[in-house]
Amino acid sequence: xxxxxxxxxxxxxxxxxxxxxxxxxxxxxxxxxxxxxxxxxxxxxxxxxxxxxxxxxxxxxxxxxxxxxxxxxxxxxxxxxxxxxxxxxxxxxxxxxxxxxxxxxxxxxxxxxxxxxxxxxxxxxxxxxxxxxxxxxxxxxxxxxxxxxxxxxxxxxxxxxxxxxxxxxxxxxxxxxxxxxxxxxxxxxxxxxxxxxxxxxxxxxxxxxxxxxxxxxxxxxxxxxxxxxxxxxxxxxxxxxxxxxxxxxxxxxxxxxxx
Numbered sequence: 001x002x003x004x005x006x007x008x009x010x011x012x013x014x015x016x017x018x019x020x021x022x023x024x025x026x027x028x029x030x031x032x033x034x035x036x037x038x039x040x041x042x043x044x045x046x047x048x049x050x051x052x053x054x055x056x057x058x059x060x061x062x063x064x065x066x067x068x069x070x071x072x073x074x075x076x077x078x079x080x081x082x083x084x085x086x087x088x089x090x091x092x093x094x095x096x097x098x099x100x101x102x103x104x105x106x107x108x109x110x111x112x113x114x115x116x117x118x119x120x121x122x123x124x125x126x127x128x129x130x131x132x133x134x135x136x137x138x139x140x141x142x143x144x145x146x147x148x149x150x151x152x153x154x155x156x157x158x159x160x161x162x163x164x165x166x167x168x169x170x171x172x173x174x175x176x177x178x179x180x181x182x183x184x185x186x187x188x189x190x191x192x193x194x195x196x197x198x199x200x201x202x203x204x205x206x207x208x209x210x211x212x213x214x215x216x217x218x219x220x221x222x223x224x225x226x227x228x229x230x231x232x233x234x235x236x237x238x239x240x241x242x243x244x245x246x247x248x249x250x251x252x253x254x255x256x257x258x259x
Contacts, residue, residue, distance in 0.1 A: 021047030138167035168210035
């Protein structure tokens with residue numbers, strides 16, 4: 001067989017276990033929300049968690065110890081991450097479209113006004129503004145970690161990543177408290193559905209990004225990254241900056257303008 005510059009991965013069970021975990025998690029959550037046993041959701045969550053850990057282990061082994069991620073492979077991974085972020089941009093574009101479709105020309109059922117009659121929106125200068133500062137600060141710390149990594153300052157990279165993970169967790173906590181104290185729900189018409197779907201999916205992306213950065217922090221402590229070979233961290237940093245930018249649009253359009 002002729003050699004090629006690409007990495008042909010070995011057969012892996014993790015796509016199958018991941019898809020089964022997603023199926024059990026989704027159907028289990030739906031059943032749980034309708035009063036059935038949460039066992040299916042718990043099983044699905046455990047399968048997804050196991051898949052994440054095992055798949056990350058395999059990718060880390062290929063990149064760090066087996067030398068499979070050559071410059072040609074890394075270039076392909078970069079393009080893959082870029083295209084993934086573009087797809088995420090279009091994903092959130094659909095939510096903004098739905099929001100502005102309802103808010104720019106509110107129907108009679110909404111009271112011909114926005115926010116609709118009977119809805120008390122959240123004050124944009126309280127928790128939402130604090131969350132904006134938290135995410136902007138996290139963008140600074142992840143950039144600090146990136147530059148420290150490129151300069152060979154491992155301690156600075158660990159400190160920057162650690163602060164970013166803490167800020168991401170703090171953002172999630174604040175958003176959870178905001179949801180708990182909100183005077184409206186996802187069932188409150190177009191306003192509730194567009195608000196909670198858009199901000200909720202962003203919160204999910206913050207959780208995913210925080211988990212990415214936590215893995216990168218662990219790998220930095222274990223000295224898996226070098227000054228010229230750390231695309232795993234770069235991909236997580238790109239994703240985190242994307243999450244920051246989406247939040248700015250959410251804050252300006254839904255929290256500030258929409259209030």
